[in-house]
Amino acid sequence: MTKIEKIVLSYSGGLDTSIILKWFQETYGCEVVTFTADLGQGEELEPAQAKAEMAGVRDIRIVDLREEFVSDFVFPMLRANALYEGQYLLGSSIARPLIAKHLVGIAREVGADAIAHGATGKGNDQLRFELAVNALDPSIKVIAPWRQWNIRSRMQLLEYAEKHRIPVPSDKRGEAPFSIDANLLHTSTEGKSLENPAEVAPDHIYQRTVDPVDAPDAPEIITIGFERGDPVSVNGKAMTPAALLTELNGLGGRHGVGRLDLVENRFIGMKSRGIYETPGGTILLTAHRGIESITLDRAAAHLKDEIMPRYAELIYNGFWFAPEREMLQALIDHSQAFVSGEVTLRLYKGSASVISRVSPCSLYSADLVTFEESAVAFDHHDAEGFIRLNGLRLRSWAARNGR
Ligand code: ARG
Secondary structure, three states, rough: OOOOOOEEEOOOOOOHHHHHHHHHHHEEEEEEEEEEEEOOOOOOHHHHHHHHOOOOOOOEEEOOHHHHHHHHHHHHHHHHHOOOOEEOOOOOHHHHHHHHHHHHHHHHHHHHOOEEEOOOOOHHHHHHHHHHHHOOOOEEEEEEEHHHOOOOHHHHHHHHHOOOOOOOOOOOOOOOEEEEEOOOOEEEEEEEHHOOOOOOOOOOHHOOOHHHOOOOOOOEEEEEEEOOOEEEOOOEEEEEEHHOOOOOOHHHHHHHOEEEEEEEEEEOOEEEEEEEEHHHHHHHHHHHHHHHHHHOOHHHHHHHHHHHHHHHHHHHHHOOOOOHHHHHHHHHHHHHOOOOOOEEEEEEOOOOEEEEOOOOOOOOOHHHHOOOOOOOOOHHHHHHHHHHHHHHHHHHHHOOOOO
């Protein structure tokens, strides 16, 4: 085994990373620096500090990355209206490159030999962490204990925890918790009974959204302001990116917006089933499409929609720090120069629907589209020729087919 003196560990304070911390101390006898990113996951943070202290860690880093997360990762992604496989808003996928970036920064600062993460060998997250490190600093080694140690299952993990007196968390019902990944954009829940896609997800796993059935009977009307493709205000009040997403999470959660029960294709090859709650992100996606609908040229909008699945797949697969993602991002960002204005939405029993939109940069012309008489020059005969030419090849085709 190669000699390792110092490791920077991406540490949540949860069971897996607590065990990894112990395992490093036992296996390598090395110094471990823990890094915990505050991405708005909420309650998990103070325990992380206490647990790292208890485990004898001397250099404990807990860094508030909420604003950076939303402004430099979530919002650029939203400009693209990114959805993986048509539905997933990429809440876990987009957090990993940010964490990797800071792990690399700390590793350089403290002169660590390696960085480490608690992602398993079956998931997407290992790819996202490690591809990012490859792109940012290829000289830094990555250690993924889940691919090295001989713990092979959650059962064995629990045995190891018991042996080393590492507290095993349980959910409100005293059962082993689901695998949960939370941040300001979403909560993702996987594992246990969800591994059977034929089984309905139990209600108690939802953390930040009410069941739409129990949502208020009165709809709520909200207005979101956009500037150059990014949301900047809610109900006329200017907010920082993280504050804005937090606000929309509260509003959306109360109305049951943004629940998703999905079977998706992991990059590594298998299908997996998970439950996502993305209240604020769902509102923002709908609102962003609303403001784009009046401010983007048709061909520009359609080109964006063509590249979107590719862009989303790059993020899902872990290629945030890759030349092709940056190229697509430049195209997307360029398209947003006039995507400014206000969108009003109605939140009601699980849905967020656009009900009106205004923009100082609107391309919409009521005079042009109106069913009434209009002063704007539009020669109806042009439409006749337009149809005749577009139909030319169809007439040839039909004649050949003997119709
Ligand atoms: N399947 C999602 C993704 O790859 C979430 C992964 C992390 N979530 C979790 N509950 N462990 O982006």
